[in-house]
Amino acid sequence: MYQIGFDVGGTNLKVGAVNDDKVIVARRNVAFPKGETYQNITALMAEQVRALAQELNISAKDFKSIGVATAGSIDAAGAVILHAHNLGFHNVPMVDEMHRYFPDVPVFLANDADAAALAELHAGAFRDKKTAVLFTLGTGVGGGIILGGKMFKGGMGRGNELGHMVIQEGGPICTCGNKGCIESLCTATWLIQQGRRVIVEYPISLIHEKAEGDMNLVTAKTVIDSAKEGDTIAKDIFNTYVGHLSSAIASIAVLLDPEVVALGGGVSLAGDFLFESLRERVKEKSFFKVYHEVVPAQLGNDAGIIGAAMLARNEE
Template sequence: MKCIGLAVPGSIDYDRGVVIDAHNLDYHDFPLCRSISEHYPCVTVYVENDANAAALAEYYCGAFRGCSSGLLITIGTGIGGGLVLDGKLFIGGKKNGFEFGHGVLVFGGERCSCGQLGCIESYCSAAALVREGRKAATLHHESAMFQRAQGDLTKINAKLVMDCAREGDETASAVYKQFTDYLGATACTAIALFDPEIIAFGGGVSNDGEFLLGPIREYAERYAFFRNHAKIVSAEMKNDAGIIGAAMLYLQR
């Protein structure tokens, strides 16, 4: 074994191999590479943000194959993302990483978990879809969402909102259209900034395939700055993306 690759849900100091912050793991300025090297002293250890690693997996093995550039947007409780440009993982000029979900989408909008107002994550995450679904159900007790939840708003999750929208419920459909419009606007921003060949959507919500991607493509066709813009697809590597990307880190370093 010549090297070990690690994917961590947090910010990375690449020069020192330190996890600056990974709140879910309770890592703060944690020297992860050194800790692993103590057990494997003859092996090179690499560490990367998990969303960046997932983008690498798409580049080498998945949706970005045959392309030199691609953007991965993962839709979960938050919004993750990884960007490959000219065959290289983009980690920023100051090596702070790529936090696309914390660009501002709505000025003065909903407060994000990061503390800012109006982040992409505040409008395009599964948590945002749930928030808006519950708001709408509160105002529309006749909606399928409210009825299926039997009036218990805590039972309204992203899947319920999407299922009701797919079945034609008017209230759920309005919530879902707003959600996909925000995702479409986010894709258009990415197209204008980076001009990637591919934008791949991953995460649990993306499992709905064309029901999600179709409206995003339609929005991009209408509003993208470039007429010849990125192809919008589903990510291919699914739950193994971070693992596969971590194994590919040696090709980038």
């Protein structure tokens, strides 16, 4: 049996058929048609499902389930995308739309960070765990929580917004309007902003050298690599970043006492250099004064598809 998983993002509309071993056996990737009506977008999604069925030599109605992981917020019933600003989605009845095309197939909808945590539970860093937390560190910070071996959907069905836990009173302004949220302090964007400041203030620095003095060439990797190579200014920025991130992890750790915390997104590719200092700082801040297992997420770009495909299993 195959389960369909959609990963709907602002750039790409990705979809895959996942088998019982949780492996993507067929996949399609089309550009997200930004600006189109949601009816046209869901028609395009239905077309992809049919194409996958054809590729697998089955009928589309034989798919066991269809799951959609999307950016943005969804309603408590898990049927409507309330707002996904970068997709231009407002009040999109995604589950009903999919049912119009595939009335016999169960359809599920979730936020993409929640789905990514579910994917790690079934096929990645959270296998055989019951309590786990995923932070995805990119231009924003997403969070997914596994509780009791299930994706936690929030007490009222609104999910979690881990990225908007405030960890610094009066900190930088966040996309949500508050100040000092995890999202304003732990993103790749924060590292890039700091790197750009260095370009202006310190013409003799490794960050300046690596980015050839061009602010547009500064990435999170520029800053982290410079710190790795021992540049003092970059090390200061990196240590501050680890300070923020360890506060976020230590806070969620006192709340949930998770078996494991995983980090996804571009920043997590920094490897041991990041994870070793992070584990030290989390231990210092931990009420329990123990090492919490903090590891890289395993599924990378496939997390959305696999997680979406597993949404049906979360209801079992």
